[in-house]
Amino acid sequence: MTDIPREEYILKCTSACAGCSDSLTLRYVLKAAGPETVLVVPACCTSVIQGIYPNTAMNIPVYNVAFAAAAACASGMSAAFQAAGRKTNVIVYAGDGGTVDIGIQALSGAFERGTDFLYICYDNEAYGNTGMQRSGATPAGARTTTTPGGKAQTKKDLDAIVAAHNPPYMATACASYPKDLFSKVQKALSIRGPKFIHVLSPCPPGWRYSSEKSVEMGKLAVRSGMWILYEREFGKVTINRPSKAAMIRPVPIEEYLEPQGRFKGISPEALAMLRSVAERNAERLKREEEGIC
Amino acid sequence: MLTVATGNKAVATAVKQACPSVVAAYPITPQTEIVEQIAEFVTSGELKSQYIPVESEHSAMAACIGASVTGVRTFTATSSHGLHYMHEMVNWAAGARLPIVMANVNRALGPGWNIWAEHTDAFQERDTGWLQVYVGSVQEAYDATLMAFRIAEHESVLLPVMVNLDGFLLSHSMHPLQTVEIGDFIPPIRLPHAIDTAHPMGYGTLTGPDQYFRLRWDIERSMRDSVGVIRETEREFAKRFGRRYDAVEEYRCEDAEVVVVAMGTLGKEAEVAVDLLREEGVPAGSMRIRWLRPFPRLDLSGRDVVAIDRDYSFGFGGVIARSLAATEGAKPFSVIAGLGGQEVTYDDIAGFVRSRRPGEEYWFGVMPDV
Ligand SMILES: Cc1ncc(C[n+]2csc(CCOP(=O)(O)OP(=O)(O)O)c2C)c(N)n1
Ligand code: SF4
Ligand SMILES: [Mg+2]
Numbered sequence: 001m002t003d004i005p006r007e008e009y010i011l012k013c014t015s016a017c018a019g020c021s022d023s024l025t026l027r028y029v030l031k032a033a034g035p036e037t038v039l040v041v042p043a044c045c046t047s048v049i050q051g052i053y054p055n056t057a058m059n060i061p062v063y064n065v066a067f068a069a070a071a072a073c074a075s076g077m078s079a080a081f082q083a084a085g086r087k088t089n090v091i092v093y094a095g096d097g098g099t100v101d102i103g104i105q106a107l108s109g110a111f112e113r114g115t116d117f118l119y120i121c122y123d124n125e126a127y128g129n130t131g132m133q134r135s136g137a138t139p140a141g142a143r144t145t146t147t148p149g150g151k152a153q154t155k156k157d158l159d160a161i162v163a164a165h166n167p168p169y170m171a172t173a174c175a176s177y178p179k180d181l182f183s184k185v186q187k188a189l190s191i192r193g194p195k196f197i198h199v200l201s202p203c204p205p206g207w208r209y210s211s212e213k214s215v216e217m218g219k220l221a222v223r224s225g226m227w228i229l230y231e232r233e234f235g236k237v238t239i240n241r242p243s244k245a246a247m248i249r250p251v252p253i254e255e256y257l258e259p260q261g262r263f264k265g266i267s268p269e270a271l272a273m274l275r276s277v278a279e280r281n282a283e284r285l286k287r288e289e290e291g292i293c
Numbered sequence: 294m295l296t297v298a299t300g301n302k303a304v305a306t307a308v309k310q311a312c313p314s315v316v317a318a319y320p321i322t323p324q325t326e327i328v329e330q331i332a333e334f335v336t337s338g339e340l341k342s343q344y345i346p347v348e349s350e351h352s353a354m355a356a357c358i359g360a361s362v363t364g365v366r367t368f369t370a371t372s373s374h375g376l377h378y379m380h381e382m383v384n385w386a387a388g389a390r391l392p393i394v395m396a397n398v399n400r401a402l403g404p405g406w407n408i409w410a411e412h413t414d415a416f417q418e419r420d421t422g423w424l425q426v427y428v429g430s431v432q433e434a435y436d437a438t439l440m441a442f443r444i445a446e447h448e449s450v451l452l453p454v455m456v457n458l459d460g461f462l463l464s465h466s467m468h469p470l471q472t473v474e475i476g477d478f479i480p481p482i483r484l485p486h487a488i489d490t491a492h493p494m495g496y497g498t499l500t501g502p503d504q505y506f507r508l509r510w511d512i513e514r515s516m517r518d519s520v521g522v523i524r525e526t527e528r529e530f531a532k533r534f535g536r537r538y539d540a541v542e543e544y545r546c547e548d549a550e551v552v553v554v555a556m557g558t559l560g561k562e563a564e565v566a567v568d569l570l571r572e573e574g575v576p577a578g579s580m581r582i583r584w585l586r587p588f589p590r591l592d593l594s595g596r597d598v599v600a601i602d603r604d605y606s607f608g609f610g611g612v613i614a615r616s617l618a619a620t621e622g623a624k625p626f627s628v629i630a631g632l633g634g635q636e637v638t639y640d641d642i643a644g645f646v647r648s649r650r651p652g653e654e655y656w657f658g659v660m661p662d663v
Binding site for chain 1: 319320321322325328329332333336346348349374378403404405406
């Protein structure tokens, strides 16, 4: 594997919160993509962390667009680059809300049409930009400002929805495993067609843990099996090493939940829901990896 | 009861008292606190509504439409991009004659992203068949929201009502709020065309030009009838609760030779400017337009007019200034100010009055001073 390059495309003057793994993820994504890249960003925390006009913390062109529009906008941009014979990476960098909720129609359209682009959903499991309301990606039991008693529904299975479009490449990642994230972005960009990477992005103010713990939170998510690192290349599933290990010897889910204020006082029902979703995902991926679907 | 509240909290409190059966909403700055407050009221059991946390504003309005047509009271809230994302359904709600109440926290439209006060968001919805009121204070946000339900649901209106409050300037500023015991101020809702399986009807069925035309005229008839309903509702509100409102709030206009016409918080700021000008011996007055639809009549005859627009219709002009020209034959000094949250003080407004040039347009902060 190539080493992660020193070049920085996201500069030191962002307005992200301390310990933000959205910006950490973006840092590795851009290192993998390099300068011949345009980022398409719908309304989300990433619209804010770039800083305020006429300044920008980004060293590549970033096209900010309306909340529901990112994947469709990227379709147009990708087609235009193709028409001009330009090999420029088009990467959508969107939050979970902009992906699983308001943006899902545009996402589905672009994947069905076979747009040549990479769609990255960084998932902090709520609407960060507007102050942490629930999203379709918020897990059961998590308190947000619109689910003050804890969310009653389970997290929407975004990966299954994307997989139903049968893209040539899709993967999950987490910035706590930077080399894994880096190489997945590189691999995705080497393939033509619609690619998808779903990145878990721990968020200190939203999940209510102290800001130095973001990398640890990502690792706990993987080790407890609450987040599974895997790839799906041309239909073939590979569960990545950290998650393989977690499947053999997982840390208890409680170790992941306990430091997070959003799960404080979680009901036994919600805890059972979290557990069953994690188990179901693991079983499904194991079956898929073995080729039994 | 006297409390202190933000504009958002004031709206949410009024909604709690009006007790809609269904609230469907989506968060957006600077409206978010309304959605959060209502979620909290519902979770704590203070408000017995079905709360639907939809996945977009298009769905928020669509869910309100689906709920409203069964004959129940509904509410939603949004702002700028959210309002425009629901635009198709905003038209639908009025065309379907559904008395939905929506709070819109006025905010500028991107690009670039800007979360601060501007009226262009709601002004662009002015031809949809919604009644639109713009408030100037936190108290008024509360009062107008309560009245909105009664007006929208009145049998001679049955059109949706949008209550507009300036982003941050009202949505996020804390002011005293006098809440009331509403009693029977808002009568139970009765929607004559509510879905009823005992009397099956087609809703929104394919409609030819003749019938379509009649339905459009019917919207306009109700819009015209709403003028009287608004007046009656505001009088009844004053009688019961002691606070008076009019379609246009006049301030020291009796002997005014020049009047400032503005909306929302700028209309309030103009009142301070008028006091300042009066001290200097300038016979000034101000008119704060509250209802944009139905558009009110203003007594501007023989006076100079300074119209302040926190909005713009590109290729045409400030919407208030052009509306006054069209409806009153006025030749206002048209000031475009406050876009994207630009700060405009009473001193600035007094300056516009002192150096007015009737018939001209001036972009504050962009063009050289007049
Ligand atoms: C049509 C529309 N509705 C609502 C908003 C307000 N809004 C901006 S970002 C956002 C939430 C974004 O959440 P997510 O996609 O999860 O990204 P995050 O902020 O968590 O990074 C919302 C509700 C908007 N900009 N446009
Ligand atoms: S709210 Fe969370 S995702 Fe958003 S900038 Fe702050 S840490 Fe990052
Ligand atoms: Mg998010």
